[in-house]
Structure formats: structure tokens, C-alpha cells
Amino acid sequence: xxxRALLFPVVAALALVVGAAGGRSAAAAEPTDAELLxxxxxxxxxxxxxxxxxKGEVAVAATDPAPSYPSxxxxxxxxVAYHAVRGGGTRSRFQLGQLDFFLNSxxxxxxxxxxxxxxxxDAENNFGVEIERLLFQYKFSDLLELEIGRYHTSLGYYxxxxxxxxxxxxxxxxxxxxxxxxxxxxIPAHNVGLSIHGALPVAPTLGLRYIAEIxxxxxxxxxxxxHAPVLNLSDDNAAKSVNLALQxxxxxxxxxxxxxxxxxxxxxxxxxxxxxxxxxHAHVVFKNPVWEFIGxxxxxxxxxxGGRSATSRAGLLQLARQFGDFRPYARYTxxxxxLRDAAITLVGxxxxxxxxxxxxxxxxxxxxxxxxxxxxxxxxxxxNADELVVQLxxxx
Numbered sequence: 001x002x003x004r005a006l007l008f009p010v011v012a013a014l015a016l017v018v019g020a021a022g023g024r025s026a027a028a029a030e031p032t033d034a035e036l037l038x039x040x041x042x043x044x045x046x047x048x049x050x051x052x053x054x055k056g057e058v059a060v061a062a063t064d065p066a067p068s069y070p071s072x073x074x075x076x077x078x079x080v081a082y083h084a085v086r087g088g089g090t091r092s093r094f095q096l097g098q099l100d101f102f103l104n105s106x107x108x109x110x111x112x113x114x115x116x117x118x119x120x121x122d123a124e125n126n127f128g129v130e131i132e133r134l135l136f137q138y139k140f141s142d143l144l145e146l147e148i149g150r151y152h153t154s155l156g157y158y159x160x161x162x163x164x165x166x167x168x169x170x171x172x173x174x175x176x177x178x179x180x181x182x183x184x185x186x187i188p189a190h191n192v193g194l195s196i197h198g199a200l201p202v203a204p205t206l207g208l209r210y211i212a213e214i215x216x217x218x219x220x221x222x223x224x225x226x227h228a229p230v231l232n233l234s235d236d237n238a239a240k241s242v243n244l245a246l247q248x249x250x251x252x253x254x255x256x257x258x259x260x261x262x263x264x265x266x267x268x269x270x271x272x273x274x275x276x277x278x279x280x281h282a283h284v285v286f287k288n289p290v291w292e293f294i295g296x297x298x299x300x301x302x303x304x305x306g307g308r309s310a311t312s313r314a315g316l317l318q319l320a321r322q323f324g325d326f327r328p329y330a331r332y333t334x335x336x337x338x339l340r341d342a343a344i345t346l347v348g349x350x351x352x353x354x355x356x357x358x359x360x361x362x363x364x365x366x367x368x369x370x371x372x373x374x375x376x377x378x379x380x381x382x383x384n385a386d387e388l389v390v391q392l393x394x395x396x
Contacts, residue, residue, distance in 0.1 A: 069106060069107050070105045072104075074104075076099070076102065077098070078098065078165075079097035079098065079394070080094070080096055081172065081392070082094050083388075083389050085386070086386045086387075087386060089382060098120040099118065100116065100118050101117045102115075111137065112138075115131070115135075116132045117129065117132065118130055131150065132164055133190075135151055142198060143199055145196070147195040148194050149192070150230070151190070151192075151195050152189060153188050153215075153243055154261070155188070155189075155279065155298075156187075156298065157257070157259075158316065159189055162174070165395065166393040167393045170292060170327060171329060171371070172371050172373045175316050175331070176354065177298070179352075181227060181228065181230060184223065184347060184349070184352060185352075186298075188218035191213065191218075191230075193240070194213065206248045209249070211244070211261065212242075212244055213241075213242070215241050216234075216235040216240065217240065217267070218265070218267075219236050219267075220269040220270065220343050222270050223348050225270070227347075237268045240265075241263065242263070244261055245260065245262075246260060246261065247259035255291075256285070256286050257284075257287075258285070260282040261281055263281065265277045270346060272343065273304040273305045273306065274305045275302050276309075277301070279300055289322060290322050291320070291321060291322075292319070292322075293319050294316065294318040297313070300314070302343040308340070310338040312336060312344055313334070313336045326363075328361075329360070331356070331357045331358075332356050352379075353379060355375065355378040356376055358373070367395050368393070368394040368395075372388070373388070375389070
């Protein structure tokens with residue numbers, strides 16, 4: 001009402017000036033003083049209502065409680081499967097998979113804690129507990145994010161997109177050469193150290209991101225002694241592993257991602273000379289609610305001290321299509337290990353399975369899925385095998 005009281009004298013004065021200057025001839029064409037006053041009064045009322053709405057929004061925002069920290073989100077994942085195997089020297093069996101506990105906590109608007117702990121049985125059917133990821137995360141800006149602790153190394157796409165819960169994966173499990181270290185996989189899937197990543201402020205439509213990681217690396221030893229653990233507390237030599245990668249997610253093609261990088265380390269394998277390791281990795285992925293395409297390629301080069309280098313290669317192609325609750329898929333795993341590559345043959349990498357697989361995922365419940373997968377497994381040092389896996393995976 002104060003605003004209206006102030007405006008009315010001004011409006012009245014303006015109306016008198018307009019009326020005096022317009023004369024009798026203009027009065028027939030122009031609005032009367034009374035009409036003009038009514039219109040201006042209506043406009044004042046509208047502005048007052050808008051002002052009251054803005055004041056109300058500000059008052060509500062002022063009374064809203066500030067975010068409370070820490071805010072904790074907990075989830076879990078598990079799976080049970082039956083493996084029907086013919087050939088390859090492996091028996092058919094029921095298998096209890098991993099029980100995965102995942103915790104994500106925000107401790108401020110910039111800082112957070114991520115913890116992933118897995119309980120699973122070993123080859124002797126004894127249960128063990130392992131912290132798979134434990135990270136302190138800090139986001140300075142979109143250009144600089146920091147993680148310190150135990151992380152999944154950013155090699156390709158699969159290792160960072162699909163963690164320990166089988167629920168996330170389309171297929172029943174990871175390709176052989178991308179499996180975790182304690183299952184004979186070739187890549188350093190886990191690392192303990194520092195990971196830095198963020199957006200690159202160039203060519204915004206390309207969605208470029210960088211990744212720089214430094215850690216303890218991975219030990220290589222004879223599986224007869226048991227697969228080597230991740231170097232959680234110490235390193236087996238003075239060298240540190242370094243992983244550098246670039247990724248792009250073009251804004252014009254939602255769901256498309258591609259990238260490449262190089263991983264470098266110095267190894268101290270069991271009974272072998274110190275060995276320089278270089279892993280080149282590249283990937284192309286297209287993923288949306290209907291289609292999933294994953295293509296990855298790796299080149300492993302190992303050069304023992306004073307010796308000749310050896311090169312091995314591996315790759316993955318996977319294609320899936322969603323039809324309602326059903327997702328059929330096909331996958332092909334390639335592996336070509338040089339027999340001169342002593343570091344890989346030491347851990348049995350030359351005898352990992354390779355070949356085609358087809359399967360079907362059925363999301364019959366919101367938090368449970370049933371998968372059936374047939375795979376023809378080719379080996380170098382033993383008979384080939386055919387395996388049918390039926391898996392129930394769930395989250396809670």
C-alpha cells in the first residue's frame with residue numbers, strides 16, 4: 001500500500017499534464033484521465049503481487065535448513081550362480097558370488113568418502129573380507145577432482161564402469177583378461193595411490209576429460225603361491241606406476257565415449273629380472289537405455305632388464321539391445337600372448353579363456369535380475385570348454 005500511495009500523486013500529475021497538452025481534439029482519441037489512472041493502478045497491484053511472491057520465496061529459502069553432513073548412502077550387491085561345464089577340466093557347480101557392501105558419504109559440499117568391501121570365498125571355500133576401494137575424494141572444481149586411497153585403475157572402460165557387483169554388468173562376469181588380480185586377470189585393476197581427474201576447458205562440445213594416476217602398481221608372482229595381493233601397505237620396489245589418459249564425451253552424440261591412455265611401471269616378478277611394463281589402452285563405448293556397445297583394446301609390452309621386449313595383445317567387443325525387461329547380448333574376447341612375455345606367462349595369462357559368448361539378461365524385478373550365458377572358451381595349454389552360466393544377481 002505504501003508503493004500505491006507514492007505512485008498515485010505522480011500518476012495524477014502526469015495525467016493532468018497530458019490532458020492539458022493534448023487539447024480537445026486529442027481527447028477524443030486518447031484514453032481519459034480516469035481510464036489511465038485505472039490501468040496504472042492495476043499495474044501497481046500486479047507489481048505488488050510479484051514483489052510479495054519474491055519476498056515469500058526469499059523467506060522460505062532463509063528458513064530451509066542447511067545440508068547436514070555427513071550424509072551417508074549405503075547399498076549392497078550379491079549373486080548366486082550355477083555353472084554347467086563341458087571340457088576344460090572344470091566341474092559343474094553351484095557358486096556363491098561376492099557379497100559387496102558399498103558406502104558413499106558426503107562430509108562437505110566438496111569432500112566425500114567412498115568405501116567398497118567384499119566378502120567372498122577363495123579356492124579353498126573359505127570366506128575372506130577385502131577392502132576393494134577406500135577413497136577420500138575432494139572436488140576443487142569441475143577442472144580438478146582428487147581421490148586418494150585404493151581405487152580402480154582407469155584402464156579402458158570396463159574396469160571403471162563395472163565394479164564388484166555383478167548387478168551392474170550386462171554379462172554374468174568380467175572377460176578373462178579384465179578379471180581382478182586375485183582371479184588371474186592381466187590388468188592392474190586396483191591401485192593404491194593418488195588419482196587426479198577433471199574436465200579440460202578446451203573444445204567444450206567434445207567433453208574432454210583428463211586422468212592422471214600414480215600408485216604402488218601391481219606385483220607379479222607364480223599362482224602356485226597364490227595370486228599376489230594388491231600392494232596396500234608397501235611396494236615391492238622403489239618405482240611407482242603412472243597412468244595417463246584422455247577421454248571424450250561429445251555433446252552432439254549422447255551416450256558416446258572414447259578415450260586412450262598409457263600405463264607405465266617397473267615390475268619385480270618372482271624369479272625374473274626387473275621388468276619395464278607399458279600398457280597402451282583405448283576404448284570406444286556407446287551406451288543409452290536401448291543400446292550398449294563396448295570396444296576395448298590393450299597392448300602389453302614387457303622388457304626385462306638387459307633383455308628383449310615382448311608384446312601381447314587383448315581386446316573386447318560387446319553388443320547388447322534392450323527389449324522391455326530383456327537384454328540379449330553377444331561378446332567376443334581376444335587374447336594373443338607372446339610366449340616370450342615372461343611376466344604374463346608367470347601369472348598364467350597365456351592360458352586365460354578367449355572366444356565368443358552370448359546371453360540374455362532378464363530384469364524380472366526392480367532389484368533382481370536373472371542372466372543366462374553360453375560361452376565357448378578356448379585355451380592355449382588345455383582343452384577347450386563350453387560353459388553355460390545361470391546367475392541370479394540382486395541389489396539391496
